[in-house]
Amino acid sequence: MYSHKTKKRVRYGETDQMGYLYYGHYAQYYEIGRVEMLRSLGMTYKSMEKDLGILMPVMSLQQRFVRPAYYDDELTIETTLRKLPGETITFYVEIFNPDSQLVNAGSVKLCFVEEKSEKTVNCPDQLLERLKPIFDGH
Amino acid sequence: MYSHKTKKRVRYGETDQMGYLYYGHYAQYYEIGRVEMLRSLGMTYKSMEKDLGILMPVMSLQQRFVRPAYYDDELTIETTLRKLPGETITFYVEIFNPDSQLVNAGSVKLCFVEEKSEKTVNCPDQLLERLKPIFDGH
Amino acid sequence: MYSHKTKKRVRYGETDQMGYLYYGHYAQYYEIGRVEMLRSLGMTYKSMEKDLGILMPVMSLQQRFVRPAYYDDELTIETTLRKLPGETITFYVEIFNPDSQLVNAGSVKLCFVEEKSEKTVNCPDQLLERLKPIFDGH
Amino acid sequence: MYSHKTKKRVRYGETDQMGYLYYGHYAQYYEIGRVEMLRSLGMTYKSMEKDLGILMPVMSLQQRFVRPAYYDDELTIETTLRKLPGETITFYVEIFNPDSQLVNAGSVKLCFVEEKSEKTVNCPDQLLERLKPIFDGH
Numbered sequence: 001m002y003s004h005k006t007k008k009r010v011r012y013g014e015t016d017q018m019g020y021l022y023y024g025h026y027a028q029y030y031e032i033g034r035v036e037m038l039r040s041l042g043m044t045y046k047s048m049e050k051d052l053g054i055l056m057p058v059m060s061l062q063q064r065f066v067r068p069a070y071y072d073d074e075l076t077i078e079t080t081l082r083k084l085p086g087e088t089i090t091f092y093v094e095i096f097n098p099d100s101q102l103v104n105a106g107s108v109k110l111c112f113v114e115e116k117s118e119k120t121v122n123c124p125d126q127l128l129e130r131l132k133p134i135f136d137g138h
Numbered sequence: 139m140y141s142h143k144t145k146k147r148v149r150y151g152e153t154d155q156m157g158y159l160y161y162g163h164y165a166q167y168y169e170i171g172r173v174e175m176l177r178s179l180g181m182t183y184k185s186m187e188k189d190l191g192i193l194m195p196v197m198s199l200q201q202r203f204v205r206p207a208y209y210d211d212e213l214t215i216e217t218t219l220r221k222l223p224g225e226t227i228t229f230y231v232e233i234f235n236p237d238s239q240l241v242n243a244g245s246v247k248l249c250f251v252e253e254k255s256e257k258t259v260n261c262p263d264q265l266l267e268r269l270k271p272i273f274d275g276h
Numbered sequence: 277m278y279s280h281k282t283k284k285r286v287r288y289g290e291t292d293q294m295g296y297l298y299y300g301h302y303a304q305y306y307e308i309g310r311v312e313m314l315r316s317l318g319m320t321y322k323s324m325e326k327d328l329g330i331l332m333p334v335m336s337l338q339q340r341f342v343r344p345a346y347y348d349d350e351l352t353i354e355t356t357l358r359k360l361p362g363e364t365i366t367f368y369v370e371i372f373n374p375d376s377q378l379v380n381a382g383s384v385k386l387c388f389v390e391e392k393s394e395k396t397v398n399c400p401d402q403l404l405e406r407l408k409p410i411f412d413g414h
Numbered sequence: 415m416y417s418h419k420t421k422k423r424v425r426y427g428e429t430d431q432m433g434y435l436y437y438g439h440y441a442q443y444y445e446i447g448r449v450e451m452l453r454s455l456g457m458t459y460k461s462m463e464k465d466l467g468i469l470m471p472v473m474s475l476q477q478r479f480v481r482p483a484y485y486d487d488e489l490t491i492e493t494t495l496r497k498l499p500g501e502t503i504t505f506y507v508e509i510f511n512p513d514s515q516l517v518n519a520g521s522v523k524l525c526f527v528e529e530k531s532e533k534t535v536n537c538p539d540q541l542l543e544r545l546k547p548i549f550d551g552h
Contacts, residue, residue, distance in 0.1 A: 013298045017291040023196040027162030046486040058161040063199045072460040151436045155429040184348040210322040299472040300441030334437040337477045
């Protein structure tokens with residue numbers, strides 16, 4: 001298991017007239033969570049695209065909206081890998097408000113596509129090499 | 139069962155650098171689907187908020203991303219109610235591209251909250267009255 | 277002068293907690309205005325990119341926010357070309373609410389870039405040919 | 415004059431199929447700039463709304479797009495007040511890429527509206543008190 005936390009503040013343009021963080025914006029919070037997790041492993045999604053030619057389209061998304069998040073709340077996005085990625089990678093996400101209450105929980109599954117051939121491929125070695133020591137240790 | 143179709147074109151600002159409709163924007167397509175379904179029943183979500191004082195926060199969202207949607211595609215959003223709403227209402231959504239291929243499928247569950255008391259309530263009669271004849275007929 | 281009108285409804289996800297259409301979303305309304313104007317001339321921005329290899333990055337944007345637009349308002353976007361495009365093209369935009377009151381007015385200037393060479397070029401002939409008869413007639 | 419810098423990374427969902435930060439998203443970067451400037455003065459826009467009942471709708475926006483910003487760039491937003499606010503407040507904004515090159519420059523003018531009366535009012539004293547010593551010193 002590998003977990004990583006990052007923070008993001010709710011902006012005015014992300015609220016709706018209920019005064020809530022609009023439900024459609026959580027997908028971007030999930031994106032931030034997984035991208036910053038990769039960065040914490042010494043890898044960037046940008047380099048995966050640019051240097052390895054690997055795209056990661058989203059296959060599925062599941063979200064539960066537990067309680068509202070409000071304007072200017074600094075939310076904590078906790079992103080977890082429960083197992084080593086293979087043909088797909090699933091990130092589990094929990095988002096907490098400043099009172100450490102759960103706001104949103106869910107998961108997002110992505111696959112790996114070689115840009116040139118437009119075919120799905122396995123998780124690139126560069127990512128697996130970084131994850132294996134973490135998962136072996138547990 | 140009650141089904142309704144509406145259309146929405148993919149805008150430039152909704153694409154990402156893969157050239158796809160960004161996965162986070164589908165939630166807004168789902169919103170458009172359910173709001174236009176309500177309008178087709180002679181009801182608006184706006185009047186539910188303003189006249190009835192009922193808010194409809196989203197409880198959960200599930201989406202499968204079947205194939206990409208591209209810039210300027212006019213997508214068809216098909217929204218379906220499979221049963222009468224009670225304490226919650228679930229909209230099933232399928233989004234098709236101009237070649238009638240499935241792009242995205244999922245569901246979104248909402249509840250009804252009385253703005254004044256901030257308590258969950260049952261589906262308002264004004265909506266049930268419109269739906270009952272449709273569901274009774276089948 | 278060439279003018280074109282198109283409509284777009286304000287969606288829940290576009291409102292903010294003031295209950296207004298968030299100011300940052302008007303840029304997308306401007307995009308819709310100019311793209312639908314091109315379509316009314318028998319041309320698509322999509323084909324300019326795909327078939328002609330011409331990109332149109334935005335150079336500048338000016339907007340006055342005259343009065344708020346609200347949830348579910350069906351706004352009218354009126355887009356006007358005041359002169360034939362050359363190295364740049366400027367669209368003047370006025371957005372009206374359902375009571376025909378001015379909501380927002382402004383302009384956006386774009387240039388033409390050849391994707392291959394990454395150099396600015398003149399307005400493509402395919403667009404000029406469609407505009408010249410309109411401007412000559414006046 | 416009072417200047418403040420804050421950072422924001424370009425997210426995937428903010429890019430478009432040109433691979434650029436979509437022009438419509440800069441308005442939110444401007445929002446982040448001015449809100450973080452207020453916070454640097456010991457004030458939050460949230461408290462202005464909640465505690466003082468003052469809303470700040472945007473009156474006008476001007477932006478020049480100097481060069482593209484790209485995915486994953488950590489941009490620096492520099493926000494400047496050139497004079498004390500009165501009936502309106504104008505923020506001047508410059509956005510720089512990681513190579514310190516200017517990406518975007520512009521300004522945004524807002525007014526102060528008392529929520530209860532829906533009337534425009536002067537800049538609240540709480541903000542002026544924080545700014546006066548800074549402007550007097552220069």
